[in-house]
Amino acid sequence: MSIEGSPTFNVGNREGPRFAFIDADNMKCQFESALVRRGVKREQLDCFDLNKIFWFSQADRYYVFSAVEDSSEPADWLKVLRATDSCIFRAGRLTNKNGRRKQQGVDVMLAVEALRCAFQGSLETCIIFGGDGDMLPLIEIIVSTAKRMIVAGFGDPNKGTVAPQLRDAADSYIHLGTHMLKSCLKDSHKFSGMQWMTAESLKADGVELNIAVDPNAKKTVLFPSGGVALVRDGPRNTGNVYTATFGSLLGAQAYIILNGPLNW
Numbered sequence: 001m002s003i004e005g006s007p008t009f010n011v012g013n014r015e016g017p018r019f020a021f022i023d024a025d026n027m028k029c030q031f032e033s034a035l036v037r038r039g040v041k042r043e044q045l046d047c048f049d050l051n052k053i054f055w056f057s058q059a060d061r062y063y064v065f066s067a068v069e070d071s072s073e074p075a076d077w078l079k080v081l082r083a084t085d086s087c088i089f090r091a092g093r094l095t096n097k098n099g100r101r102k103q104q105g106v107d108v109m110l111a112v113e114a115l116r117c118a119f120q121g122s123l124e125t126c127i128i129f130g131g132d133g134d135m136l137p138l139i140e141i142i143v144s145t146a147k148r149m150i151v152a153g154f155g156d157p158n159k160g161t162v163a164p165q166l167r168d169a170a171d172s173y174i175h176l177g178t179h180m181l182k183s184c185l186k187d188s189h190k191f192s193g194m195q196w197m198t199a200e201s202l203k204a205d206g207v208e209l210n211i212a213v214d215p216n217a218k219k220t221v222l223f224p225s226g227g228v229a230l231v232r233d234g235p236r237n238t239g240n241v242y243t244a245t246f247g248s249l250l251g252a253q254a255y256i257i258l259n260g261p262l263n264w
Contacts, residue, residue: 015124016123016124016125017060017061017122017123017124017125018057018058018059018060018123018124018125018127019059019060019061019062019063019114019117019122019123019125019126019127020054020057020059020061020062020063020127020128020129021063021065021110021113021114021126021127021128021129022054022062022063022064022065022081022129022130023065023106023107023110023128023129023130023132024064024065024066024078024081025066025067025106026130026131026132027050027053027129027130028050028077030130030131030153030154031048031050031053031154031181031184032045033154034154034176034181035048035181035254035258038178038181038257038258039257039258040254040257040258041253041254043250044250044253044254044257046250047185047186047189047248047250047251047254048181048184048185048186048254049077049184049185049186050077050184051077051080051081051084052183052184053129053152053176053180053184054081054129056180056183057127057152059086059127060086061086061087061088062081062084062086062087062088063087063088063090063110063113063114064081064082064087064088064089064090065090065091065092065106065109065110065113066078066089066090066091066092066106067091067092067105067106068091068092090109090110090113092105092106092109107132107134107135110128110138111135111138114126114128114138114142115138115141115142118141118142118145118147119145123147124147124148125147125148125149125150126142126147126148126149126150127150127151127152128149128150128151128152129152129153130151130153131151131153131154131155131162131163131166132162133161133162133165133166135151135166136165136166136169139151139166139169139170140169143169143170143171148171148172149169149170149171149172150170150171150172150173150174151166151167151169151170151172151173151174152173152174152176153166153173153174153175153176154175154176154177155175156175156177157173157175163175178258181258182255182258182259185251185254185255186247186251187247188247188248188251189246189247189248189250189251189254190246190247190251190255191244191245191246191251191252191255192245192246192247193244193245194242194243194244194245194262194264195242195243195245196234196240196241196242196243197229197240197241197243198239198240198241199239199240199241200239202221202229202231202241202243205221205223205224206221206222206223206224206229207221207222207224208220208221208222209221209222209249211249213228213230213249213252213253213256214230214244214252214256214261214262215261216232216261216262216264217230217231217232217244217262218231218232218233218241219231220249220252221243222249226247226248226249227245227246227247227248228245228246228247228248228249228251228252229243229244229245229246230243230244230246230252230262231243232264242264244262244264
């Protein structure tokens with residue numbers, strides 16, 4: 001069964017422990033590629049938080065696997081993940097040979113940890129974050145233990161070859177599609193709602209910009225705080241305008257790219 005992922009991340013039965021196993025580096029690359037394929041620009045990627053996808057699963061424990069270069073400083077998103085309660089971090093090695101960076105040991109460590117938990121009976125539901133076809137034998141073995149097996153990936157289960165194979169092997173396949181990506185906007189950038197405002201108060205609070213963010217908006221207002229309001233006319237002769245508010249201009253642009261024109 002395949003499910004279009006949503007922020008509720010409904011993965012079914014909550015009986016027994018639910019453990020998530022995360023191929024962090026792979027997920028990061030796929031996350032950014034999925035956004036870029038949908039038209040999000042590279043400079044807008046920092047508006048999104050990959051970790052939100054993991055928290056939506058509401059797992060009891062997260063096993064995080066990442067290749068780490070000895071002398072390098074981990075990225076901020078990985079620091080947050082490593083420092084979060086109920087996250088257990090396992091580090092592989094990141095090698096650099098002839099200018100090519102390659103992770104070593106991550107897939108093996110993830111498979112060993114997931115199998116150990118499944119065979120020891122410490123979990124009832126196993127969630128694997130990753131769309132790598134190399135995970136297929138692992139998924140099939142865990143299914144044979146009668147544990148519930150869920151795969152969450154960015155691949156469309158109705159297209160290609162890998163995602164359909166993963167869907168067929170697992171109890172459920174969560175497609176991390178556009179709806180999930182849109183929900184990963186950071187709080188400092190995200191859409192915060194629509195409301196009526198007087199034109200006078202809006203003019204007093206912001207500076208009008210001539211930027212086409214939404215084709216249905218008459219203008220864009222940038223607040224001193226960095227927030228943004230997309231504005232269209234309200235009812236005639238009322239002096240009111242209808243506004244859609246975002247945490248930032250980049251966030252508004254990224255949201256419109258994923259969501260399409262606002263439903264004013």
